[in-house]
Structures are given as C-alpha cells and as structure tokens.
Amino acid sequence: MAKQEENVPITELVRVYVPATVPMLAALRDEGRLGDGAMVAHAVTPALREWYAEGDDEELEYVAFTRAAQGALQLLRHDAAAPRRRVVVSADVPGSSLVREDVELGSSTVRLPGPVHLGQVASIHVDGAEATEAVAAAAEVVEEALAGDPDAQFTVDGAEDHELEWYAVSELDELV
Numbered sequence: 337m338a339k340q341e342e343n344v345p346i347t348e349l350v351r352v353y354v355p356a357t358v359p360m361l362a363a364l365r366d367e368g369r370l371g372d373g374a375m376v377a378h379a380v381t382p383a384l385r386e387w388y389a390e391g392d393d394e395e396l397e398y399v400a401f402t403r404a405a406q407g408a409l410q411l412l413r414h415d416a417a418a419p420r421r422r423v424v425v426s427a428d429v430p431g432s433s434l435v436r437e438d439v440e441l442g443s444s445t446v447r448l449p450g451p452v453h454l455g456q457v458a459s460i461h462v463d464g465a466e467a468t469e470a471v472a473a474a475a476e477v478v479e480e481a482l483a484g485d486p487d488a489q490f491t492v493d494g495a496e497d498h499e500l501e502w503y504a505v506s507e508l509d510e511l512v
Contacts, residue, residue, distance in 0.1 A: 350431040352377040353400050354452055355407030356423040357415055361460065362512040369451040370425055377427075378404040378444040379434065387442030400444040401426075401461075405500060409492065412475035420472035421463040424500060427456040460503045462511060467498035 354370060354377045364370045378400040380393070388396055401424060408422035435447040463471055474481075474495035480488035503511060 348431045349428040350379055350434060351397065351458065352379045352427050352429055352434070352446060352448065352452075353404035354378075354425040354427060354448075355404045355411055356425050357408065357411050357418040358421060358423060358462070358512060359415065359418050360411075361423060361425075361462075361508065364425070364452075364454060364457070365508050365512055368454045370427075370453075370457075371448075371451040373450060375448045375451065376407065377446050377448050378407070379446050381436060381444055381446060383436070383441055384444045402496065403444050405461075405496070406478065406492070409471070409475050409478040409495065412471070413478055420468045420475060422467075422471055422495070422500060423463075424461040425452065426458045426461065427452045428458055429456055454505070457505050460505065460508065460511060461500035462503060463498055464501050467495065470495040470498060 354375060356364075356370060360370060380396040380400055384396055384399060385391075388399065391399070404424045405422045408424060412418055412420060412422070429448060429452065433449055435449065436443075436445075474492045477485070477488035477491050481492040
C-alpha cells in the first residue's frame with residue numbers, strides 16, 4: 337500500500353470499463369477526455385462480488401468488461417454513423433468518486449461523476465474488422481435482447497463470440 341503523506345488522503349483506484357464508440361475515441365484523443373459529464377461504466381461492485389461468490393477477481397473483471405461491451409452495442413444502436421465496432425475503455429478512477437447505479441444483486445453498473453481523462457485510461461479494447469457484420473446485427477437488436485427476446489439474444493451472443501482486441505493508450509492515434 338502507498339505511504340500516506342501528512343494531510344494527503346490515499347484514494348484507492350478502481351478499474352472501470354466504459355462503453356464507447358470509435359467517434360468517442362476520437363474525442364478522447366482530441367479533447368483529452370471521454371465524455372462531457374456523468375457517465376455509466378461497469379466495475380467489480382460489491383453486488384457483483386456477492387452474486388458471483390465463487391468467481392475470482394479475474395472472472396469478475398471479465399463479467400464487468402463483457403457488460404461494458406454490451407453497453408457499447410447500445411451506443412452503436414443510437415449512433416448510425418459510428419463504425420460497427422464495440423469499444424471498451426479501461427480506466428483507473430478514484431473509488432470514492434464512483435456512485436453505485438443500482439443495488440440489484442449481480443449489478444456491475446456504476447456512475448462516474450464526470451468524464452474519464454486520458455491520463456486515467458489504462459487500455460482500450462476494440463473489435464477487429466472481422467466482427468463488424470456480427471456487431472452491426474447485434475446493435476440492431478440489443479434492446480430487444482435486454483428485454484428478453486431469445487432470437488435477439490442469439491444475435492447479440494454472435495457478436496460476443498468475437499473477443500475485443502487490446503490496445504495500449506499510445507496506440508490511440510492508430511485506432512481513430
């Protein structure tokens with residue numbers, strides 16, 4: 337644990353997974369921040385940890401990451417101009433700044449009070465070109481899948497079969 341200097345509180349950082357799109361990455365590069373105000377993200381919350389009591393930290397992180405990727409599908413549904421690639425931005429933010437979005441058992445949803453700054457970004461995850469068709473189809477039906485439509489869920493699962501590729505923050509220019 338870090339040594340606490342006099343009168344300087346130690347703030348534990350929490351890894352969050354922020355759903356995004358390629359145009360949002362362009363804004364991150366150009367403006368140095370992702371988003372303009374409060375944002376929804378996913379993290380390993382107490383509710384998620386309790387729901388997956390048998391899961392280790394890596395499994396819980398994967399659940400939160402996967403939910404963020406599904407959130408990226410929802411963003412794509414509402415942005416027809418965005419390339420059909422899911423984007424998840426992994427960032428480390430002060431845990432004290434997070435607001436639990438809901439207390440439903442198993443929830444990974446948190447609210448960030450403001451934008452994520454470039455210096456907080458740990459890595460970026462983006463679908464490869466081979467996923468474009470499956471992601472486009474999933475983005476069209478993601479809301480129906482969340483409402484319980486099994487056919488729509490099958491389509492969303494098809495997109496989730498594609499793993500997002502990992503990129504370092506230094507590769508942001510190449511991504512946009």
